Amino acid sequence: MALREWVGIYLKGIAMGAADAVPGVSGGTIALITGIYERLITAITELDPRALALVPGAIRAEGRARLRARLVEMDVWFLAALGLGVVTALVTVSRAVEYAEETFPALLFAFFFGLIAASAVVLYGEVDVSTPRRAFAGLAGVVLAFVVAGEVAGALPHTLPVVAVAGAVAICAMILPGISGAFILLLLGQYIYLTETLSTFVDALLALVTGGDASALVAAGSVVAVFGVGAVAGLLTIAHVVKYALTHYRAATLTFLVSLMVGALRYPAEQVLGNVGAWTPARALPVLAAALVGGVLVVAIDRYTDDLDLASEVDAGEDPAPAAPDGGNR
Template identity: 50%
Template sequence: MTDLRDWVAVYLKGIAMGCADAVPGVSGGTIALILGIYERLIAAVTAIDPDRIARVLAGVRPENLPDARAAFHETDGAFLAVLLAGIGTAVVVVLSGVSYLLATRPVATYGFFFGLIAASAAVLLGDVELDTPRRKGAAFTGFTVAFLASGYASTALSSSLPVIFVAGAVAVSAMILPGVSGSLLLVVLGQYEYMSGTVSRFVDGLAALALGNGVEGLVETVPPVVTFLGGGVVGVFTIAHAVKYALSRARAATIAFLVSLIVGALRAPLVEVSIRLGESGETWEAAAPRFALAAVAGAAVVLVLERYSGAIEY
């Protein structure tokens, strides 16, 4: 039987992953590698299938309880539940803080994100091989998609429920892939600031409900939060499996695509800052020092993580 201290350790590792997942440029999958739980995480996620889900749900009937427990054990359900609790705790706390920083210090916050993304791309470029036309084409496609989306999504995509569903599917599935940041893809899709603010208001609504102050705060935020999580569930069952398949069949081309996606996404923080400066009337010349200093800090975070994960093969 697993010791309570082991479950506390898993929860704390989930918190570390959640902190990484909540900021663009750092991958929760990379943190899982550093902490030594990546293979167990992938095995648990890919063990989940419709049959096992049905067997677990059938456990509501007493006669099916033994089989439901067996199915839950087959998916390493206890490990996933505790890990997800830690991830969820960190994501809520970090996104609430990020929402405040984006509202009060947008230039420095996006500068920090830029540094995270740039350093992540620089670290991962060493794994990219562009020695065949196929790999070059994959790299060009990844860069182009991210570069164009980074400019278009921020100004043209609304935060409608279908868009939020797709964003959830892409972001949550990316969170379990080393080197790919789910939050970065939210920035590319123009949904990061909206979702961080929504999560912050959702938490405030839960607190108000607990204090008996009504449900007004939840009425607005429950639909997008539930839609995002629903997209995340679909993403885990589809996109994550598709990327895993692509890695097994054409690893070098897939890596080239994913890393080029990160390089192209460097445009996203610059577009977001330009929008904020246009609204405030401040010039890039005045804002550049704050942006650059924050970018250096963000890059330093990634380089420290790389120092501890450099010996890990993924």
Template identity: 50%
Template sequence: MRGRDSLGVYLRGVAMGAADAVPGVSGGTIALLTGIYPRLIAAITAVEPDRLLAVLAAPLPDRRADAVAAFREIDGIFLAALGLGIATAIVTVSRVLEHAMAAYPAATFGGFFGLIGASAWLLRREMAFDTRGRQAAAVAGFAVAFLLSGQAEGALGHGLPVTFLAGSVAVTAMILPGVSGSLLLLLLGQYEYMIDHLSAFVDAVFAILTGESATIPPGTATILTFLAGGVVGLFTVAHGVRWALKRRKAATMTFLVALVVGALRAPVVQTATRLDAGWTTTAIGLFSGAAVVGGAVVVGLERAAGGEAIEI
């Protein structure tokens, strides 16, 4: 892949990362909109343990040829450029969101509410209730999300096992149509926690690079555990979801869309915990106005993509 092509993939990664950083917007939608979704899915599913080990063995002289071959098989340059773009956007956007959630909770979480609600509305055509199994999937998806919203943080806490789980679940958003990794983190009560840790980690890394500090960045274990969960999830959870979508697509999509609907409770609960004066008229107005804007963003993206469904 030429330098200009890599730059184009990097910029697409920036757009995907910015989308995935906010609950309700799927990076998969951006990948579809920018024309790289089929290539992304092909690259992700090509990443297998034996190929990954072959790439990691590149420093060994007698393994270099195998490493190059494996790197090409997983479309390594494409994934590296895309991943760098996603990381760039997430680091940048997360800092903005950290401030916004603290300073403007009603507007910020209202925007999330609109993003999530519009995503559910646009995905409604993927739902089916014609069998008891699909009806049960809808009830289960809604119940899981509704019960987790606002409750998961207190129940699960923020230990490293929970962080590992969050990473393995969030990575599946790369193949889930209309569902973002941030939304899954919000459901698990880990969204703000990871945003805070990521911002602190980045600040510490910059301090080390500029010579202002020589200490290990705080939260390093949390970030590394989350990334390790993502790698494991790529080989397990993501492939399991893909298997379910191929063999039971109607029931799986019904469950996923119901999950998004149930998740609408999360922004409301998160806002309520941050409003010192409660739900005043001003807070309700800000929340509602931001929800309309968030919904308009998702509808605009869907129209830009031509209303085309993502095929798994």
């Protein structure tokens, strides 16, 4: 790729990362806006771990040529440039989130509430719940998210296995239009912990470069590494499951995913209530304003993308989904 294309993909990665770093806004939607969604999904599903078998042969010129050709075929360089932009944004936004959570948590979670609530309202206009199957999927999504947000999110420990699973699930949400990876982490009670850990890791890395202690780097780095491993595993496994579900049960799957956002509103609402204390006009107005800002942000993005059809764009470039037995879309 030419340097200009590299920079363009990197900047699109920054936009995706900034969107995915906050619950309620989807990096997949940004990929649609910037015209790279089909290429992204194709590159992810073309990733093949068997290409690693070519690495030992790279000591010879012909081996390097085969490895390079395979990497180009899988569009790895595109994913690398895009991923670098995503990481850049995640590191930057995580710092802001950590500061906000420590300084004014009620406003932060009110902002998240506005983001998630507005996203749910907007996305429900893109799904169809006119059949019993879809209505059941929607109800199941609301109930599951409500229970997880209240009973599971606070109980899940911040252990490495939990972090790995969270990474695997969140990465799939990050590539879906409308569903935010940060929202999944928030639902699982891992969002604040992981944003703080990422900031700690970056600080420790900078300190090590300047001659500091490596102990903090090892502790935070292990969490970041395990999350990354989980994310890669998710891309190679769960992403294919999600793709299958969207291809064969598109309407019901989208209804379920959007309904998760409704039930999950319990978590930011409880966080707001727990951090406000006594409600007075002086405390209520900033909270309402923060929620309004989050909602307006989502509505603005929706207006910019009002010509995008979520139900059809998620399968951009694929063959039409098989018809359900009754001839309709399940």
